[in-house]
Each structure stands twice: as structure tokens, then as C-alpha cells.
Amino acid sequence: MKKAKSLLALSTGLAVLLLVAPTASAASKKNAGKDPYGINKILAKLIGKKHVSPNKHIQLDIVLKPQNQNQLTDEIYNVNTPGKPNFKEFYTPARFGQKFGQPAKVVGQYRPYFAKYHLKTQTFSNNLILKVSGSAKNVNKAFGTNLESARYHSNPVQFSTKRPKLPAKLADNVLTVLGITSLNVKASVLAKKSAKKAAKPVAKYAPSKFTNRYQLSPLYNQGFKGQGQTVGIVSFAGFDKANAEHFWKAEHIATKPNRISIKNIASPSVQATNDKTSQFETTVDVEQAGAVAPQANIRLYHANFSDVGMVNSFATAFDENKVGSLSMSWGINEYMLHYYKNNHLLSPVYGQVMNLVMAQGALQGISTFIASGDSGALAQGVGGKIGPIKIPNYSTYAFFPADNPWVTATGGTTIPFSRKIKKGVSVSVNKERAWGGDYLFNAYTKGRNELLNNIKLFSLATAGGGGGISHLYNTPQYQEGVSGVNTFNARQYISNLMQPRMNPVLLSGTDYGRNYPDVSANADPLTGYQVYDKAMKGWSVQGGTSFVAPQFNGATAVMNSGKGQRMGLWNAQIYQLAQDKDKTPFTVMDSNTNNSNLYYTGQPGKLYNQATGLGTVNFQKLYDNYQ
Template sequence: MFSTLHRKSLPLSLGLLLTGLSTGAMAASATTAVDIGATPASQNVQVTWVLKLRNQAALEDYIRQTVTPGSAHYQQFLTTSQFAQQYGANDSDISRVQTYLQKQGLSSQILPSHLAIRTSGTTAQLNALFNTSIHTYVSRETGHPFHKPATTAQIPSAIADVVDVASGLSNELTYRPHLVSSSAFTALNVQSPKTNALSAKTSGSNGNPTASGVPGEYTVGDVANFYNINPLYKRGVVGKGSTVAIVTLSNFYPSDATTYWSDIGLATKPNRITQVHMDGGGAIDDGSSETSIDVEQSGGIAPYANIIVYDAPNAGNGFVDAFAQAVSDNIADSISTSWGLPEIFNFAALNVEGASDTDTTDVGDLRAFHSIFLEAAVQGQSLFAAAGDSGAYDTVSDLGAGTAPGDYTAPLTVDSPASDPYITASGGTTTPYSYAFGTGPTKSITQESVWGWDYLQNYFDTYIGPNVVNLFSVGGGGGVSVYWHTPFYQVLTHGIRRSEPNQSLVYNDPVAGPTPLLILPSRFSGRNVPDISLNADPETGYIFVSTYDGGLNSGEGGTSFVAPQLNGITALLRQSSGHRIGLWNPQIYALQNVFGYGPFSAFNSIRAGDNWFYYGQPRYNQGAGIGSLDVANLDLFLRSGF
């Protein structure tokens, strides 16, 4: 069934990384972008106004109760209208905002959740409204044009008590799909096919018939074998009655998913994919493979679940709008995204070592996502986000790292939106396998490990030659947020850490020399990520189908596989339990804190490997989180109310 396999070409940033070059600098646009003047006054700009929540403390308490057995509101999730009535903006405040916008010549549309108002206007209108001047800039590195306010935009005082965030005035930041390919190593002459050290687990009467058992060509059937999903399938649990949603920033060809399922011999519900194009929809572009993978993986794990794909442009308020719509629609029981960017790219300034989150500015999208995720949690929608593919140093995928002029330092950082406390950060592991390159010996990874390509870096440096490739810092994202405080569900978890000292983002300006851009908080008591990890190493990676990338491909990995896999697993758990699962995090941390690891645990401890800084441990660790899953055991706990 794998007769026509292609190796996907490397994403631009990784390709440059492998040759020792840095990529375009998004966080330092003031230094690396050219201001070409005021944006034309007639240009249309879309803005989403995220409104302030009412009774947020009560909302957070209610969310906690929905996922705490024995609480008064356990599994009593709210509808969108109930959320709007209790926690969204009230009718009078909404009317005041819409009336104000109308007086400025702007039409508006309120979401049913009462959480956001969408509007658009000309640059001239928005300049007047926000008391700023929107300019157009061009990146020196990439030539990419974007617009943003040249001076700090101010929310009008007449509505500032109602509006929390205005998203979309800038389209400088673009999110990246968390995909990594192993194709860089084909030129290093792999000696022999890689072997699967879990062969006993992937064969025989208990094995999944759609599994390949071949590292780099794994399917959703192999995921079922690795993480004990097959007992659910044998009970007829295949996602019936469940709906999963994908939030993405590229359009795709739905036939990719149906071809993938057919190629691996998987029976699925027909005609189950619905597309919702937000703000004109995403483009068919380099991110289209990501969307195909998300649908193939989530829908392959839960073959009879319905699938809704919310796609939006990768600019401005597109990501916020897609998430807000998916949550406000409240059709999907679970939602995943495989896009993100370094959390610190949302900061305009962190001025002093040891600063608190109140010292950050321009973190609007972090706050916007947080409100949306709170709504999802109280409605019982489980959320998942890829934790990133640059190990403990999340900026390296975008900025590179080095000491030469034009290079950036690599501070310990985490990815957003995975760092938000109300979404489940999906990390990456390497499953056992054997490998060899060039004239080097065969080596083996004998236990599931934190994914970090330093094990390959060491191999190449030793047996192929130093500096042949630079793999720093490819691996599963993880670390400590310097914006979000440690959430309640991590407080009692052994292994939770504070942020490290002496972390800063410095640009080595060719003229001015080392220029500090951000000095990150030291020993900040922050949210730790990831939460849960599954196989993501491209060397033990997967096949996928993408028309954009030429059809059937192999050797792909990244945490972008893990988020949709957890999405599909949630659809199975939803069918098995008969109700929505809700926010995973408080439930899985409670299970781990109480029951630990062992043959009846819902989790496998990840004790080996590292993501270039954080090491596997027989406890929570910032390389793999709680660990990987035993889905059948997790299902038993959830059905019993543990």
C-alpha cells in the first residue's frame, strides 16, 4: 500500500538551519524591517474586538468543577447561549460598542458567544479610531510586506471598559505549522531500512491491521498499537456521534484525507468533512500539507467522527477568528491546531530581569486566545495545540541561532498558543527503533524517549564528521512560560519548574553589535509545557497524503501529528463515555498525581532522551510532560469517574 512514496522537502527554515544560516526575524522587525511609509488610506483592514469577560473568577471556578468528580457541576457543560448570558458581555455593553463603531462608519457583527465583534474599515478610519498611523513595512530578510501601527494604538476611551483586545491592526506575525521532515538525511546514505523495535507490539492478533510497522511510514494504525487504542476499536468505539474540529491557516484538498484512509485500508464514515472558510479562508500553499495531515490523523484515529475544518488567512486576526468561530459554533467536541509561534514573539518589551507578566505589552493575541479557550473549557470542548518542534529553544525555528553578525541568541522559550493553561500542549517523543548512516554503526533507541535530534547530531559528529549538519534545536517543544503563571493543576505535580535565569533574545546587529531585544523573566513561576506527548520524531514518523506535496509522502513528523491524534482520541473517549471530556489538563494531572505510573496507569513515563535542555525523568518533565498515553486505561478511568 506504500508503493509510491515521496520524501517531503524541508521547510525553508529547517533547510536554512541545516546549512548554518538563520531565517527571517519576526521578533525584531524594528531592526530588520524597512518602513516604506503610511499604508494607503483606502486599504481595508479587518479587526476583531475581543470583549472583556464578566465574572472571570467564577468562570474559572465553574470550569474546574466541570472536570472534578464529586463537584456540584461535574460534567455540566454550558451551551454557547448560557456562556453568553453568564460570562460574555451584556447586551447594553455590546450595543454601546456597536453604536460607537457605527458612528465611526464601521459595520459590526457580534458572535453568539458575546465574546467578540468583527468589523472592518479603511486604514484612514482605523487610524482615526485608534489614534495611530498604520504603516507598511518590508522585511529585509524575506522581502515580506506587512502593515502595523507605527505608534501605539489606543483603544477608544469610550469603549475601553468593554473591549479587551483589538486583533488585526498588525499582520506582521505569521504562524508556522509544526512539521519536520527527515528528508535531510537521505543524502547521508542510509545503510539499511530502519527497523521497529516494537515489532512484537505491532504484529499478531492484537495488532492493528492498518499499521505498517515501519518507522517513517507509520500510520494511525501504528499509533493505535503504540498507545493501546485497539481495545476501544474492538468494543465498536470508532468516534460515532463525535465531532472534531481543525483550526488551521491553510486550505487543503479534502480528497487527500479520503485517499490516505483508503490507501491504508481504513473504513471511515463517508461525506464527513465540512469546511468553514473564515475571513476569506486560507490559501493553498506550503501549509496545506499541515491541514491534510491534521484531518488524516484526527479522522483516522476516530474513523466515524465528523470533521469540521476552520481555515483562515495566516495574517492579522485570522487565527483568532477561526478559533473564536469554532468555539462559538460549539459543534465540535474537541478542537486541535498544529500552528504556533514563540510565546515571546507576542511581547513588545520585557525590560528587566525578573519582570512579571504585567511588564509585557502587545500581548493581545495571548489574551484573546485565553478568553476563547476559557469559553471552550466551560462548554466541554477539549483543546489541543502542537507544542513546537524546536526543542527547548522555540525561537530557533524562525530566527536560527549563532554569534555572527545578523544572528540571534537562542533563549529557552515555549510555543503559543500551546502555552495557554486552558489548552493541552501536545509534545513529542521518539519511539524505539534502530538506525545507521554512512559508514557508521547501527544504533538503537530502546525505550520511548523525549524527542530531540541531539542524538542524531552526536551520531553525525562522531561517525560522519563534525559540522556536516546542524540540527540544533530540532525536537519536541517544552519548557516554562514566562507569561502564564503555573496553573492550579500543576501546583502539586512533581517536576514542575520555574523559568531559568539569564535568558535573553539578543540580535547581533552588523553595525551596532549585540542588541538586547528581550530580557526574559528569571525564575518565573510559569505554566510548564508540554502536557502529554506521543511519537513525533520524523525518523520514527509517518506517511501522509498531500496533493500540494505530490501525493503520498513519508518521513514526516513533528508535534503537528500529536495534536490531531489527541483530538481523534478524544472523539473515541467521548463516544465511550457518552459525554464530552472537557478540559484534559486538570483531569490528567490529577490522575498522574494520585495513581502515578504502572501497568494500570493511563500514562507511560518517558525517562530517556531530551529536547536539548530538559531530560526525560520518571515524573513530569518539560521534554514529554506527564508522558505518553495508555488510551484504554485512560478510558477506564474516565468512565469510572475516577
């Protein structure tokens, strides 16, 4: 019998692996790493436990330990920073695998082992991630697990009460196993506007509002429209291509024909995410990216929302290396990641895994944009109880993976507008500001019941562009020394009981971590953009930072088509440009009044704030000065 050792399986709240101590019969087997889980506490909270059907199809990721990890950050800056000796010498997937993945002889040991148990194995070129799939009974045999299903609170969950094991020579190189169990905790960042449906598009809500306002249109006039480029979309629902094609035609946007391709990625999910609402999110992403870059191809990477689904979507995009830019409009707040950890459901390695995956994209020169969220700096966690009374948990929590240092996080603004809310009550915004519903609060004072009884209006008042300071990732090098980073001004416009607060005092302080967003653009539903989706009754006007991410994705394809090369990781250059008064393409929003994402506000005289990042972008000037 071959010597075996257990795998320390680590994951996030997206998918969680439950572990127990080895049984007496396994006492002679060597364990890999320490077990941070208090499994007995968790088992007591699971209800309706039963064995998984032996023929159920299971999909796992084995993530291997990276090599030369201490060189990874320096290499990213070397290829993305002007003046560095290897500037623009972007990696191929194979080169990344050779440098940072496991050697081929190590990776090659896994396939024959799993083949004995009739499990299929696929290895990415990065030599770090192995996809393993097959029936539950064969997974149990190969890993020594006993897959079960149950419910944890209201969430269905799949788990194993036995720690997974592999022969020692295989287990020694494993960082984590993902996919043994999945909790379906998801969030798209699409904010709906309370507006009537329209039979046809309206000019003031067209994509040209973005391209004209932020000076991308001059690049069109130079002939740069994304030709020769492919934009990638990561989403967790499919969509109907006919919606996007109808949208572009109705908007009179001359697009490249047959431009959309879809890569369906097998991934586990306890609850499906391919419903109409989720498909609407995908429709927004494709329509907006394709409208901004009308001559670019579009590649959709579609998976289920889970730890495996998110990792494999990005890993597949980077492995193909077809796209020069990529965007995603989904995520989960950091509180939930910490919550699962504190309840012994996760270990923080999933953040490390995503960091490795995103680092590969940055090394390959792929510009990745992640929407920063639509609840401002605030997010809802798991509340408590005092007797029968539920106490909400509503506070400042960062948004994952917009908080990742190797992506460009896109925040939201509100552009000038004026509108009557009801008789005698109007709202107006006189200049572009951070998107935060506090500008509706004057209307709140005049008609409190109107706001509280109108769910749609109340949701607009408590929405805003995501932004804050991560406690998962450290402050990256490109943000160090930039005025406004790790300092903040704030006004608490929403109470812990989720009620509007009038005239909150200005707070100031310091913190440390990855500050986000990096850039911002119009995202407010009240000044938003139109979308076409036949299944959702045609045309509607929507908002959210999920518009901004694909718009920047498309804008990057336009600039790439002009420059004839990939822009790469934006952040390595844009923070340098922001500090050059002559070259900066940014309009900084530094006012600390009427400029809030419901918590963070501007910092007068400083270049950065957590409500809008570096500010809005003049794309013509960015194109002229970006190397």
C-alpha cells in the first residue's frame, strides 16, 4: 500500500471544504499542514445530512504550490512599468508555467493516479491548477473522502467528514483542493433604475454618453475601434446573442459581424446561477463592451458561481491568451470571507489562489477590470439577535475580487441631472460627483414616508459606487506614496440600522491595505444607460458599476488597436501619471461635501480617495501619455 497523506484543503465562502481529524485507522498516515477547522462545531449546525449520490458528477480543482513566488511581484512590475529592462515583454502561459508553476515531471504524476479511479484530469499551462472530474464514488475512492450534502443555515452545502488524502509524493505539492463543497453566495453589481419601459432606445441613455463624456470618441475619429482585438467577459450566467445584436443595431453602432464566442466552463454549483436576472447581467456586460469597442471580438467565459467557477474562468481566459482585456461584474464582500473563516468554514488561501491567477493575467499583459460594487463602501454581513429582534450588520467591508492588486477596480459617479421625485420634491446634481444616494436625502426630509414606503426609491438612496480599503490584500507598490491612499475622509450617511442619517459629521483617519477603486465613471441608475433584453421585456434604463467595468474593457481594446500592443496592467502606470500635473488624464473629485459613496468622501488637495479612486478618465489624454 502506498503511503498517503491528507490534503489541507482551503477555500472561501464561495465553496467550502469541511474537514475532520483523521480516524484511528488513518493515524499512521502523515497529514499535510495544520487543520484550522473546528469541524465538530460545524457538523452540529448542518441539517438534513445525507450521502451524495454515487453517480453525481463532481468537479474539483487541485491547486499546486507555486515556485519562485518571491519573484512574482517584481516580474509583474518589470513587464508593466516604463523604464524597467523587461517593459512590455509580456509572458506567454507556457513561460508563466515554467517560471512559477510546478515542473512538468511533478504535474505529470497526477494524471495516472486519477486515471486508476476513472477520473479525468486536465492541466492548465500555468502548471498550477489541475481540473479533476468524475463520479462522486470515484472521487471518494481517490481522495478517501465521503461526500455528503446538507444545509448550513439556509444554504445547501456539500462536504466531506473525512480529510482528503493522496499519496505523499502528490500531497506534498498541493496548496489547496477546491470544489469538494459549494456555498452559493453570489452578488452581481447591477443597480436597477425605477423607470418605465421604452419601446425603443433613447439617445440620452446611449453608450455614446460614456464615449463622448470621457473623450474616447476622438480615438474613433483616428480610426481606432478595437479592430484586431478581443475583449473577454467573465460571467456566471449565459445570455442570448440576439439581444446584443439587436442592441447594437438599434443604437446604430456598426459592429463586426459574428463577433461573439462563448466558452462554457464546467464548474460545480449547489444552486444554479443561470436564471433570467443573472443572464441580464451578462447581457449588460456584452452589450456595453461591444458598443464601446465596435470592431473587437467578444469572448464570454461562462461558469457557475463557485470557487472553482471563478478560478477556472480566469485561468481559462489567461490560458487561451486570446483577450487583451477582460472584465467581471460579480463578487462577494470581504466580511463574508472572514465570516466563513471565523466559523471554521474557510482558510484564507483562496485569496492567495486568486492572487496567483490574477498575477498571471498581469504578467501576460491582459488588462483586467472588476466592478467595485453598488452598495457604496457599505456591505451587509451576518447580523445578530436580541431575543426575537434581528440586529442588522451593515458596515464598511471591501469587495472581492475588486480588492485584488492585479486588477483595475472600477467605481461609480453621478453626472449632472435634475429630476422631480414627486410633487414639490426635486433632486439635482450640479457637477459630477461620487455616486452615493445621499443627494436624495433632502427629498427624504420632505417626504420620509414616501422614501421608506417606496422600495425602489429607498434602494436608490442606499446605493453607491463601491470603494474602501481591503483587509485581505496589502497596499500594492503602485499606490505607496500617492496622496490620499491609506488616509480617508468619511461621513456615515447610513446608520447601522440601514437608515439615512442627515448631516453626518466629517471623520478623518488612516488605514492600511489595497485601496480601491482605481478609476470611476458614471454608474448611477438615475443617470444610467439603456439595455435591451427580450426576456426582461425589452428596453430599460439601468445603472451600476457593472456598466463601468465592461466599458473600460472596451475602451482598452480601442486603445490597444491604436497602439498595436497590449496596455497591460493599468495600475502600474496610471498612478504614476496621476502624479504628473502635465500628463495626468484624471479629473480628481476631492470635495468632502456632496461627494460621497455613502461613507468615504473626497480629500481636498489629494490625488486619491476611496469614493472615486483617482477620478474619471480623459481617454484621449490617457492614450497619448500611456506607454
